[in-house]
Amino acid sequence: MNVPTLAEMTSRGETPEVVFWVGCAGSFDDRYKRVTRSFVSILNAVGIKFAVLGTEETCTGDPARRAGNELLFQMQAMNNIQVLNGYGVKKIVTACPHCFNTLKNEYPELGGNYEVIHHSVFLQQLIESGQIKMTEGGSFKGKKITYHDSCFLGRANNIYEAPRAVLEALDADLVEMKRCRTTGLCCGAGGAQMFKEPEAGRKDINVERTEEALGTGATTIAVACPFCMTMMSDGVKNKEREAEVKVKDIAELIAEAQGLR
Amino acid sequence: MIQQIAFIATLAAAVYFISRRVSGIRKNIGLGKNTFRTDQPQVRLRNMMLVAFGQKKMFKKFIPAILHLFIYVGFVVINLEVLEFVIDGLAGTHRIFAPYLGGFYGVLMNIFEFLAVAVLLSCVFFLIRRNILKVKRFWMYEMTKWPRLDANIILFTEIVLMLAILTMNATDQILQQSDPHYAATGKLYFSSMLMPIFDSLPVSTLLFIERFAWWFHIIGILAFAVYVTYSKHLHIFLAFPNTYFAKIEPKGHMNNMPVVTNEVKMMLGLQDATAAPPAEPGRFGAKDINDLPSTSLMGAYSCTECGRCTAECPANLTGKKLSPRKIMMDTRDRMEDVRKSLDKGGPGLQDGKTLLNDYITKEEINACTSCNACVEACPVLINPLEIILELRRYVSMEESGAPSSWNSMYQNIETNFAPWKFSPSDRFNWSKD
Numbered sequence: 001m002n003v004p005t006l007a008e009m010t011s012r013g014e015t016p017e018v019v020f021w022v023g024c025a026g027s028f029d030d031r032y033k034r035v036t037r038s039f040v041s042i043l044n045a046v047g048i049k050f051a052v053l054g055t056e057e058t059c060t061g062d063p064a065r066r067a068g069n070e071l072l073f074q075m076q077a078m079n080n081i082q083v084l085n086g087y088g089v090k091k092i093v094t095a096c097p098h099c100f101n102t103l104k105n106e107y108p109e110l111g112g113n114y115e116v117i118h119h120s121v122f123l124q125q126l127i128e129s130g131q132i133k134m135t136e137g138g139s140f141k142g143k144k145i146t147y148h149d150s151c152f153l154g155r156a157n158n159i160y161e162a163p164r165a166v167l168e169a170l171d172a173d174l175v176e177m178k179r180c181r182t183t184g185l186c187c188g189a190g191g192a193q194m195f196k197e198p199e200a201g202r203k204d205i206n207v208e209r210t211e212e213a214l215g216t217g218a219t220t221i222a223v224a225c226p227f228c229m230t231m232m233s234d235g236v237k238n239k240e241r242e243a244e245v246k247v248k249d250i251a252e253l254i255a256e257a258q259g260l261r
Numbered sequence: 262m263i264q265q266i267a268f269i270a271t272l273a274a275a276v277y278f279i280s281r282r283v284s285g286i287r288k289n290i291g292l293g294k295n296t297f298r299t300d301q302p303q304v305r306l307r308n309m310m311l312v313a314f315g316q317k318k319m320f321k322k323f324i325p326a327i328l329h330l331f332i333y334v335g336f337v338v339i340n341l342e343v344l345e346f347v348i349d350g351l352a353g354t355h356r357i358f359a360p361y362l363g364g365f366y367g368v369l370m371n372i373f374e375f376l377a378v379a380v381l382l383s384c385v386f387f388l389i390r391r392n393i394l395k396v397k398r399f400w401m402y403e404m405t406k407w408p409r410l411d412a413n414i415i416l417f418t419e420i421v422l423m424l425a426i427l428t429m430n431a432t433d434q435i436l437q438q439s440d441p442h443y444a445a446t447g448k449l450y451f452s453s454m455l456m457p458i459f460d461s462l463p464v465s466t467l468l469f470i471e472r473f474a475w476w477f478h479i480i481g482i483l484a485f486a487v488y489v490t491y492s493k494h495l496h497i498f499l500a501f502p503n504t505y506f507a508k509i510e511p512k513g514h515m516n517n518m519p520v521v522t523n524e525v526k527m528m529l530g531l532q533d534a535t536a537a538p539p540a541e542p543g544r545f546g547a548k549d550i551n552d553l554p555s556t557s558l559m560g561a562y563s564c565t566e567c568g569r570c571t572a573e574c575p576a577n578l579t580g581k582k583l584s585p586r587k588i589m590m591d592t593r594d595r596m597e598d599v600r601k602s603l604d605k606g607g608p609g610l611q612d613g614k615t616l617l618n619d620y621i622t623k624e625e626i627n628a629c630t631s632c633n634a635c636v637e638a639c640p641v642l643i644n645p646l647e648i649i650l651e652l653r654r655y656v657s658m659e660e661s662g663a664p665s666s667w668n669s670m671y672q673n674i675e676t677n678f679a680p681w682k683f684s685p686s687d688r689f690n691w692s693k694d
Contacts, residue, residue: 003692024679026691033691040692054689058678066631066650067667068546068657070518072674074525082529101513109517151632156513182637186575191631195680196666199628202580209575 001037002044005054006087016051018117019089021103023096024059025226031233032095032226038255039095039119045260046131050093056083060102067192074110077102081112095119095251097152097225098190104157118153119251120163120224127169138257140172145253146218147174148209148232149184150225163224166250170257175216185209187235189227210235214245221247268350268479275483282490285604286562289596292610293555297506305505308642313504318640322569325390328383332419335380336497339426342373346479359444367447374430374451381423384416391416398568401577403587408493408566415494422481429474431455432467439464499563500641506556507642512633515650516554518545546654549615550595553651560643561592570635570645576628583628585635585645591620592648617652626652627664 009016020043026036043050061076084092092114094100104116126132145167153159160181167174179185188198188205198204210232213221221236223229233247248256299305311317316333319326348357359366391399391412399409430452436443459467489495508514520543526532547553570585571577577584595616603609617623629649636644657663663671670680678685 001692003689005689022691024681027688028679028681028683028691036691052689052692055686057688058685059674059680061674063670063680064674065515066653067663067670068650068653068655069663069667069671070521070545070654070658071525072671074518074521075528076674076678078525078529078531101511105511105514106517110522151630151634152513155633155637157511183573183634185578186630186632186634188575188579188630191629192667192670193630195670196627196664198579199576199581199583199624201576201582201628205575205579205630208579 001040003040004051005056006051006089007054007056009051010087014049015088017049018091018093018122019084019087020050020052021092021094021096021099022052022057023094023099023226025230026095027057029226029230032229032249035095035226035229035249035251038249038260039251041255041260042123042126042132042251042258045258046126053083060099060107062098062102063192063195065102065106066190067195077107077110077112081107081110084112084114089114091115091117093117093119093122095224095226095249097150097156098227101152101156118157118159118162118224120153120166121159123250123254124162124165127166132169132254132258134169134171134257136171138171140170140253140257143172143220144175144216144218145170145172145220145222146177146213146216147180147222147224147250148177148187148213148228149180150223150228151184151186151190153224154184155182163222163250166254167222170253172220175218177212177216179212185212187225187228187231189231194227194230204235204238206231206235207238210239214239214241219245220253221245222250222253223247224250262353265351265353271480271483272347272350275487278487279490282487285600286490286495289550289600290555290558290562292551292596292599293553293558296554296556301509304509305507308507308509309501309505312640312642313500316640318642321638325387328386331376331379331383333497335376335423338376339373339380341369342426343479343482346475346482350479355442356444356446359446364447367449370430370446370449371451374427374449377423377426378451381420384420384423388413388416388420398572401568401571401584401586403571403584403590404566404568408590411492411494412566414488415492418481418485418488422478422485425474425478425481427452427455429471429478432459432471432474435459436464436467436471440468493564493566496563496565496641499559503556503559503563504642506559508556508644508647512636516647518654521545544655545658546656547648547651548617548655548659549610550592550599551610552655553592553616553648557644557648557651558592558596560645561589561596563641564589564593564643565641566590567640569638569640570643573634573638575630575632575634581625581628582622583625585649588621588625588645588648589643592616595620617655621652623656623662626656629653 006019022036025032058080059076061073065073092103097118100116100118147163147167186205187209221232223232229247229249236242236245236247316330319329345358349355390396430449433443434449434453435456437445544552550558566586568586574583574585599609602612626649631646633646636646673680673682677683
């Protein structure tokens with residue numbers, strides 16, 4: 001697959017329109033690597049001149065900061081900012097709301113100022129500008145899809161409509177859970193919970209949320225975050241419904257509808 | 262004359278007790294790190310007008326919002342009448358504004374009475390919701406005896422105060438017929454319905470009842486004003502500064518620690534030589550109230566324990582110990598305990614206790630997903646998440662006491678530049694599969 005790195009592009013004297021920040025989950029998590037490849041296939045199909053950092057990318061530091069290790073966060077942040085500023089990066093797109101939030105809201109104070117876009121907004125723009133053409137009555141027509149809001153996209157950054165606009169372009173039947181948008185229930189992974197066992201309680205948060213998603217009767221649970229992806233997929237497995245209910249990232253759904261990969 | 266002296270003495274006592282309390286609360290809030298920012302005043306003013314004055318966030322739950330609105334408007338408007346009470350009390354007059362306002366005075370009194378009835382009914386509804394319908398968020402485990410009693414005292418007091426106004430106006434209207442001291446108000450719609458109860462009483466009894474209700478109402482209001490400073494009801498005042506000084510960045514933004522920035526810059530050799538040496542860092546994160554931002558401390562005093570935060574908290578919903586409301590209540594309790602100790606000449610902050618561990622446990626803060634549901638839910642823009650994250654910083658950086666899986670995650674980031682144990686050289690392999 002054609003994935004230019006920023007180093008290669010720079011050495012050819014070229015500048016990308018946008019840098020795709022892949023994130024750790026997008027790079028290493030087997031499930032989310034498929035999302036990364038789907039998003040790249042869309043970028044290539046549309047003809048966006050993009051580049052990735054490849055092995056020069058490192059963790060933004062988000063989980064360290066939320067867990068309380070500010071020193072480690074800032075070490076990561078400073079190193080990443082040095083790399084990004086070294087290349088003169090102006091615009092970044094990422095499929096991870098946690099990377100998005102950190103790059104957009106927390107790097108400026110440390111000297112990293114970029115236009116940062118989440119892939120849900122990027123895809124919405126491509127659809128609205130007609131660069132992605134959706135055919136009516138596609139393979140999703142009439143299928144029930146429910147969207148699970150990522151906290152770091154929604155409440156943290158007020159992005160509620162872009163992912164829904166992307167899903168609506170699929171001509172699918174978008175059904176909402178009772179707790180959605182500003183009152184959307186967390187998948188349970190934020191605040192570095194992804195990296196530890198939950199505290200003792202009655203129930204796991206992802207199971208509570210998955211039950212709500214399954215309650216809508218949707219056959220696809222759409223997500224826009226790698227941690228939500230893991231938590232909701234685990235929830236569906238916990239409920240033994242993985243045969244008929246799929247958890248998909250919005251980029252995968254668009255790529256599928258476009259017949260890519 | 263005796264009445265005037267008694268009134269002045271009562272008023273002075275109330276002013277004394279309130280100002281002593283206010284000064285204590287101010288000192289408590291001042292224990293924190295000064296984080297009162299006044300940048301972007303238009304945005305802050307807008308937040309205050311919409312959220313505190315306009316109660317925008319209350320309207321996510323329509324029925325309680327309407328009832329609360331009645332009490333709020335009633336409180337603000339009826340206090341205009343209290344102004345007349347105070348002037349009358351000092352000057353020994355009765356309804357001093359009546360001759361100046363003429364027929365309009367009666368209109369005003371009718372508006373006040375309508376609001377008094379609305380407040381009364383709303384408080385009855387709220388008492389039913391709390392004690393008979395037992396709305397879940399009022400019965401969670403941090404809602405121990407005192408917080409539940411506090412709420413009921415407030416509602417009960419407001420009902421009694423409103424009844425006093427109506428009794429006073431009813432007897433006043435009867436007295437207007439015979440006593441020229443009682444200025445004509447015209448017919449007062451609600452209280453005139455109570456007139457048949459008092460109609461047959463002799464004038465001396467009516468005078469006694471009217472005076473008693475007047476005194477009861479004004480002493481009640483002053484006593485309530487003192488009580489409010491000890492109660493969760495303080496939100497009626499602090500909601501305004503709390504919304505004004507609330508965070509204006511996107512909710513996902515976490516406060517930076519400039520002390521750490523200096524340290525990191527030195528470690529990476531990025532610090533220019535001319536920069537001033539960094540100040541003594543003090544404590545990283547927060548162990549006690551004096552490590553917290555003063556805005557968080559003000560938030561604790563602004564909290565009226567409605568529990569909308571806890572009702573939305575995913576950790577709490579699934580049975581974990583964390584309750585964002587308890588975080589705010591504990592912070593306030595700690596401040597109050599420190600103040601009590603200091604007032605007695607005691608050790609204050611050095612009493613051997615700290616907010617973390619003695620009030621809030623690690624189990625609670627470790628359960629937080631930083632999802633911002635509590636922050637979004639708060640009708641007066643209190644931010645429990647900020648306190649949780651500051652406490653976590655202390656645990657991680659000063660105690661190295663984070664859960665062991667978080668320590669492994671830290672180690673992975675340090676060595677592999679990813680929170681999982683993967684080799685950094687494999688980071689780009691996804692493109693080759």
